[in-house]
Amino acid sequence: MLLRRTGTVLGAAALAVLTIPATAHAAAVACGGGTSTGRVAINGCISAERGSVGRFPTRDITAYIKARNTGTRGLNVSYEAFFRVVDGGHWEKVGSGRTYVPAGGAVGPVEVGSTTRVCGPVQVEIRVHARADGAAWSNWSPAATRQCQT
Numbered sequence: 001m002l003l004r005r006t007g008t009v010l011g012a013a014a015l016a017v018l019t020i021p022a023t024a025h026a027a028a029v030a031c032g033g034g035t036s037t038g039r040v041a042i043n044g045c046i047s048a049e050r051g052s053v054g055r056f057p058t059r060d061i062t063a064y065i066k067a068r069n070t071g072t073r074g075l076n077v078s079y080e081a082f083f084r085v086v087d088g089g090h091w092e093k094v095g096s097g098r099t100y101v102p103a104g105g106a107v108g109p110v111e112v113g114s115t116t117r118v119c120g121p122v123q124v125e126i127r128v129h130a131r132a133d134g135a136a137w138s139n140w141s142p143a144a145t146r147q148c149q150t
Contacts, residue, residue, distance in 0.1 A: 032046075040068065046061065061114060076099070095111075
């Protein structure tokens, strides 16, 4: 009986981990390296979904943030995301927000912002940073993808 109950709980936990974050139509989300602000670890994430404007192929590029709180108190976390084309482009802000990360918990990927670009043979990247209440802004957490990969 105990074994069956344990299996049910573990199965439910596995399904919860596999649920699709963000919007149901989102492309695969790839996360980059981590950084931290106070007791909160931050990862920047990116997705690039196919689209088109007339005959021109496009990519809807979306920035996300994942946050994990290793502390014993929940914290409010502010975050910002920026986007650029790697071939010499300048950084453009695509969004910002604020979320609550419970003690010992995690949130995300949470969509920060998005931009639509005409498809080109270049790599695009996003960078995300965050600030927990009372802490300084974190370093940048990057994530990148080929804009028009198949």
